[in-house]
Amino acid sequence: MIASSSPIVRLGIRAASPPAVMVGVYLLFAGHNQPGGGFAAGLVFGAVVALRTVAGLQRPSRAHELMAIGILIIASVALLPIIWGDALLDQHVVSVDIPLLGKIKTGSALPFDLGVTAVVVGLLLAVLDGLGAPELAEEPATLRPRSLR
């Protein structure tokens, strides 16, 4: 593994992961009214996950489940307003006062964006698995082709 043989890679990626996740979370909330959103956040999380995969560090493993649950969340956020008699995909905005952070405005857009994020991260994980990235990370010296299924 690259991570076990190179402390620079190991410590660098470990140190970079939390700030990158913070950026992703920021994008997730900023996306309600500004550039950002679930897709952009998912890509940032996906970049973290990809780096950790290639280096052989720990990362989430349930790619398919993430995708499926993401779609289910999106579908329910889209359909629920109709059951309450509003338009398809209608939004409900909630403002909360939180100490230190101040007033935070969010709403049904948040679970929707979380669903999108889950689909994007799940897809990236599935692509990495499909390309054999975890196996490559284990044996960086010999780039053996994966046997065809």
Add this chain to the structure above:
Amino acid sequence: MSFLIAMVMIAPLVAASAGILLRRRARTRDIATMAGLGVAALGSFAILFEVASNGTQVIRVGGWSPTVGIVLVADLFAALVLPIALSIILIVEVFAVGQRRTAWGANPELAGPLLGVLTAGVALAILTGDLFTLFVAFELILVSSYVLLTHQGKRGQIRSGMTYVVMNLFASTLFLFGVAFVYAATGTINIALLAERIPELDAGIRLGIGAWFFVVFGTKAAIFPLFSWLPDSYPTAPTTITAVFAGLLTKIGIYAMIRFHTLTGMDELGPVMLVVAGLTMVVGALGALAQSDVKRILSFHVISQIGYMLMGLGLFSAAGTTGAILFLLHHMPVKTVLFLVGGLIENHEGTSSLDRSGGLAARRPLIAAMFAIPALSLAGLPPFSGFVAKLAVISAAIDEASIGIAVVALAAGALTLLSMTKIWIGVFWGTDADQAEATPAAPNNRRLMTGATALAVAGTLAISLLAGPIFDLSQRAANELRSADLYIDEVTSR
């Protein structure tokens, strides 16, 4: 009502995610996928009844007005195409469940969820009221079709898949550029508002937009000379996948073209469309004659038949548009059935090549009958649905004094019949002595496959029987499209 329209798109997506979650439990997964697609198909029939009796239904997504938001419009044209499209996918999914345990089946872990996503894309493409959402729907359909086409990783699939991906990506890029042009010229991408504003533009800009989208939708619809991606890629895919693609994908292209060009009144493009339509018919029919494999012959017929729909559209008369809609409705199930029968032949004979099979009529009379009915219908013989559809298109051409295209259409019909005869002689007649190399699959799930095919044949017969009411509905849909005012009012006023 808005719940129904939303369900038609969301149920297949939920089915897809259920299929992913349950991917290791074959039986539960198949039932979940079929249930989701079944709910969508039932919902689409309910929409048809609602729209036929109460008029166009419009949903404003998120409650936004059409100038800024997305609208979904279930007008009669959409409501007619939707149930047929969704029923086809449902029937093919049932067939696929039967075919999976054989060598020609698609990988069920992938095919079920991807068919769900494809269905959602098809429903969105049919119902959407703006150009950009149409682009998104096309992408949804195409991305799942790329995977469905190539996921078995056979050499032919990858090779022809490359052409397919490149051609379609190119068309998608042109589509996106076209959306930008339209927005620059009119300040909107909502189709209803476009129907209002495009006729007021300068002739040059207006026809430029029309020609641009003719190329874009034409590539998706595989018209001459943009069809090169189709006849190589379709036959290489598993039969179920080909059946869905042949029944739906090119038809969604022609559907978008009928909607866009009729609503925005591109009548001046008519002559160009008629010439292209004639060439598409003849080249497709001649191409089919030259092939010696059931699936390749049928793939060329897909191209040839697109010509008839384009001909109906290109006439830009009420009767012509009616004919195009009727032809679309007839063609989707018939083409799917033919490919499903192709799959059955492959399953029984071990090959779909004409040279290496034979004598199936004596051994499997049911398959022969299930092939004969849609084949005669496709060639346009009475009393089948193809006859009514072709009659509508050709009589519309004669009304408009476009005798040339009517003659070409009749000649192409004769050529179609000729290549169907070729399949009949090759596969169903003769002796079965010379099929030493062929290895028929184990007969484990043929009952399900045959049942699904029989159901689809019954569907095409139902369209022949109900030709009268369907013709009336098509006529109403065509009138709604041609007098765009009604559509504009419905979308913008509420």
